[in-house]
Amino acid sequence: MNLFTDLRGVVLDALDQMTQAGELPAGLDYANVAVEPPRDPAHGDLATNAAMVLAKPAAMKPRELAEKLAARLTDPRIEKAEIAGPGFLNLRLSPSVWQDIVATAIRAGNDFGRSTFGQGERVNVEFVSANPTGPMHVGHVRGAVFGDALANLLAFSGHDVTREYYINDGGAQVDVLARSAYERYREANGLAPEIREGLYPGDYLIPVGEALREKYGGSLLDRPESDWLDEIRDFATEAMMQVIRADLAALGVRMDVYSSEKALYGTGRIEAAIARLDSLGLIYRGVLEPPKGKLPEDWEAREQLLFRSSAHGDDVDRPIQKSDGAWTYFAPDIAYHWDKIDRGFDQLIDVFGADHGGYVKRMKAAVRALSDGRVPLDIKLVQLVRLYRNGEPFKMSKRAGTFVTLRDVVQEAGADVTRFIMLTRKNDAALDFDFARVLEQSRDNPVWYVQYASARVHSVLRRAAEAGIDVSDDALLSADLTAISHQAELDLARKVAEWPRLVEIAARAHEPHRVAFFLYDIASDLHSLWNRGNDDPSLRFLQDGSAATSQAKIALVRAVGVVISSGLAILGVTPVEEMR
Template sequence: MDIFALFTTRVIEALRADYPQLEDELLARVVVEPPRDPAHGDLSTNAAMVVAKPLGKNPRELAMALAGRFTRADDIESVEVAGPGFINFRLTPSIWHDVLRAVGVQGENYGRSDLGKGDRVNVEYVSANPTGPMHVGHTRGAVFGDALASLMAWSGYDVTREYYINDTGGQTIILGHSALLRYREALGETIEIPSGFYPGEYLVPVGKALAAEYGRTLLDMPEQDAVLIAREAALAAMMELIKADLAQLNIHHDVFFSERTLHGQGGDIEKTLAWLREQGMVYEGRLEAPKGKTPEDWEDREQTLFRAKDYGDDTDRALIKSDGSYTYFAADIAYHRNKYLRGFKHMVNVLGADHSGYVKRLSAAVKAVSNGEADIDVRICQLVRLLKNGEPFKMSKRSGDLVTLADVVEEVGADATRFMLLFRRNDASMDFDFALVKEQTRDNPVFYVQYAHARACSIFRTAQRDMPELDVSPASLAAADVGLLATSADLELIRLLGAWPRTVAAAATAHEPHRIAFYIHELAAALHGFWAKGKDEPQLRFVNPSDPKLTLARLALVDAVRQVIRNGLGILGVSAPEELS
């Protein structure tokens, strides 16, 4: 039961009854939401201000007339017009009791919706170069993308989780050289790893595996051939390592797409360039030098350019380098055309902070290759500053000093890692404080939320201990007289439960899973606050042996809070423990 969606429908129906000429596109701008000041009521709508100008009416006068349509509704206690034309509703307790009953009936499905209407959406995330294990810089994008995919699936989208494997280019050749050195080391040689190579210990097993399979034969062949063999072995090993790292956070992808498949004769890049030429989207020309620092990929020459400016980019983009090879952007266009041809009209790419310049070019590419039918949202995850003893770690893969995803999970656990990385907007940089996420205090958000779930479970154990005759089965809770919940504390908690469906829908629409983390943290705080009040006010205690009916009603409320916290944690990929040690 989405109380906000319900009243949005009622307000729009009232407008249609009085003004049938109003168009659906205009009415779609009508919203019902919580008022900024809770003292103003339970719900507020901008309806009068949305339609006043097209109707040629004064918004406040229109609001007064619209408000009059609701004054006799049984479930509305009062309706008032405020400011320039806001309409504020105060609802009767009975409607909040209906919300509570709906949570009990819908259970784990409370908050689910058909918002996505089964539309297919491709969420591409992580996509780290397979040149080493996952480090903490990748972890934020991995957790964000996985939670976003779950959130959208919860909201009725048909979601595909995709990983783009960057398995071509110079970095893979360097990986091959690095693995070949480890191979020689495995054969007994003393090696020195040059600057710019990958010195990490994670390539030692690759070298040993090559030695076991090939013996000394790689030493007898041309180095470029041996490097290619070592590269393939290293890439395969690194992808297995990456998958294992991600699995520690319960992250799994549906598709692993190899960049290499785009290249070569008859590959997607070649086909895409031919299609772009047929559509007149490519021309031969020169690019002006960018203002400020000249990027490495800029060349002052006649070259093949994509008309990116026609699709909203700041500049046209080069597709072919002076050596005849394709630019990274050529591969990007081909890859996103491949997604479109696979049936995805909605795409989300989760990229790191160093890819902020890709937003406009990828948007232009998707618009061009889909003739405007597809859309893409590029979500940038800002840097994570990992603190230990007050000092940040270096995170470069080419350095041996590497803080890996596995290191973080081993230190604080998967739950804390996921929740803390989601307890902030993706586009804001953050500090990940090892000390904080291991504390069992209210200052630790993940502990605070999990403790609320565990406390709810503990309340039920207390009821079974103190009132063993009380039936607390799901059927009994469903039949509880929740109309007895009439205090301001009761209704405040139920109102917050009523905001859950709207929160999920808004988070899915905005592609912002942090809203889920914020919401369940607020709900946890409300439960803890209610429990604390019960210590001083016996009539607010969840378990009251002298009043079995009120106890059962309160337990139904606790169970609903427990369920919604569990639903929220599930979207975030975090467990909901029944006890905390």
């Protein structure tokens, strides 16, 4: 149940009545009519902008329209409709509305807030897609958590979601991986490795070298590169993918599909995608303008095969084939996205690192052209994570060679803490991760604060059961919820009512961090009510001598627990039942 959507329907019905009565002209567009929480809770429970957005097309003064609308809002849930400012309409609802929300949340359980907003739309979320040249680093952590939480959020809001990892195994970096692994293979055979400049120096390739020795013995030693490059490249790539899959599992991330860039070569799929663009008049041979600013020393104007991406919103056209006939890195990416379109997805989402900002327009242009504008592509850029310990920059990992690994972070902070903290900033804002602060027990640590609220919910239920109070959902639903009557209690129930709306807003905007923010707010409200009970016994959840009143107040706590549990599930975090 989305109370805001429901009462928006009440407002729209009243507007239709006004139209039928000749108080409004026919054909008004209600698309921008909203019902939402007022900025100042003192102004009421809900507010609608209907009079403001419809006054001009209706040729009426906003306050005049608001007065007529208020007179027709006779729904029993609306106790009062007050005109504010130039024509906003503030609505005050009956306490029974918030009491009913408590029952609705308990009855729905973890499905409370789940919606059909997505209408089964098939969405492909491609995220992580790290080069298979080593273990995942801390930058990949944030992209993995963001992509997984976004997929959870979209599924919760009624979308049919596929999580996909694109293995970049078709470029020069996997040849470098093969050469690096070969040096570790030589090392495993008792020879000194030659980790020259340009190779991957991390110790993580030592086990790969040992595995190669077990398979080949010394048969590849002193053989020319042409004899072993392809075989070791495939072997090392698969070994790194096993490491990456294990890293993702440690973070609680699962993929539905792993797609290979290499699989696109030699199959005609790249050629077919380019032919599709050519059939649209978007492929031509030409010479690109030189880069803006200082020319690189090796710049040379060459005729290339170009994609007219500027026809679909890009700043310049993009090369898809080099002058020597080799495909640019953009060509297989075009083919890969065409494959996703061909698989029948209604919407594509790519989660990229911050260094891919220049790639956004060209990729959107390609998808727009390939799908005739039918399939939208949203590219979410994930900014950097800066690691600290007690305010000091965190030192790099020697094992990895050049970076802090995902496994380093998860082993030290834990998967749940890591996931929650990675969602405490919007994806396009930089994030500081201090190992000391994310583990401290204080209100300044959002994950601890929310988990503390979860633990308090379970503590109340345990204590009540120990006192002989029936706290089963059936018993709580049978309780007289009019005992939830204090303004502080109604305010907490009002926060519960906002959850379905928040889910839809976050899903529409592809912003799972909104869930983390909301959980912090509702946890704060619960803690505040708990603390007020220390001074005012009537606000305590367990009322001495009155099991019936206790059940009503415990029902409110249970409803909050439902929201916290569902929200944490979207973030991929396990709610705790007690703090240790």
